[in-house]
Amino acid sequence: MQLYHHPFCPHSRFVRLLLAEYGIEPELVEVRVWERKPEFLALNPSGETPVMVEEHVPSAPGAAIIAEYLDETRGLALGDRRLLPHAPLERIEVRRLVQWFHEKMFLDVTEPLVRERIYKRYMKSDQGGGPPDATALRAARANIRYHLKYIGWLAKARNWLAGDRLSHADLAAAAHLSAADYLGDVPWDVDEDARAWYARVKSRPTFRGILADSIPGMPPSATYADLDF
Template sequence: MAILYHHPLCPHSRFVRLVMGEYGLDADLVEEKVWERREPFLHLNPAGTTPVLVEASIPSVPGADVIAEYLDETRGLALGDRRLLPEAPRDRVESRRLTSWFNQKFFDEVSSHLVMEKIYKRFMPTNLGGGAPEMAAIRAARSNIRYHLKYVGYLIRQRNWLAGDRLTYADLAAAAHLSVVDFLGDVPWDEDETAKSWYARVKSRPSFRPLLADGMPGMQPSLTYANLDF
């Protein structure tokens, strides 16, 4: 059995969990509090970030993008139309471009700030950076998400899924990051109905169900979070 070191509200971890769910892969989930910088975990990933996948065939696969490539190389070719990285080079480029957009740009501008300020800091001791959230960072993230949501709507008005006609890594990366922000109630869904309809499609997939069951002690998700008809 594979092991996935993750945090329930880490968007990169959620991306990998969605990928594994779409591929029908099981893993033992081990929650990792990255701020503790445990030495055994740092041996698996010196960067000290989640997620990290460990299988018997390979010691450790660190990072969401590396894991996604690894799973495509080891499982994707046999999956035909269920493959999440398209076969055509042009389509692969677009899927990778948009996956990077959400795993890097959206993360840097939106989800990293909200997760740190509104979630991680609640559970971090003060000597490791815990404490009151920085409201300026939260306001910036809430402002930035608006143009990302418009971009999702723009893409879906041109295509069936974000990167083309089929569900790809791009959709799962975007949905993973938005799911964390939606948990916190910070997605302005009323500003783009097209983006909202696309997210509802992804959210209704069986791979998404475990994410909707996630929670954190002392924190209640938003009213829209687990509602498929939000």
């Protein structure tokens, strides 16, 4: 199995966490989507990460499609540790939250943070590179406070974000927060329940690969790999 990804693409991080929970170690192929390389566009014409390629299977583009494919092909083997609930009504809540983090939180927070502070470091001027947009960063840093409070509200009311068990929802939220946390842009003092929930997720052995990611010349924040932050 190969996973075409970028280390700080939150959707890619979500799939990496999923694969780790399934005990799968894919070959990671880093993609810089702004380069628009033809061989990657052949796998996913939208030019977005992640894309999963498995032998004798068509390429699976996008975090949601990959997550559903993994559940359909490997979910039952996890038994009571299945990451997507058996009950249809419980699945609705998990999928609702996954969509919230992958779409709402992504647009509000992680997309501008990652684009402005990481991607633009490597992009040429004709690809949109240049200095970070201070206005976009201010908006993202203001928006993340709202999302932290929502995560904290969910974590206080439930054992995990979508219910009694760890699910896709927890991994999606953690993937987005981890990208922002590397940059030091998560104000953890905003909500203690959100912080405690994230500490639980980050302490899982499956999170180790994410915490090993780094950017040359840009060290992670003090809280990034600290399990007792």
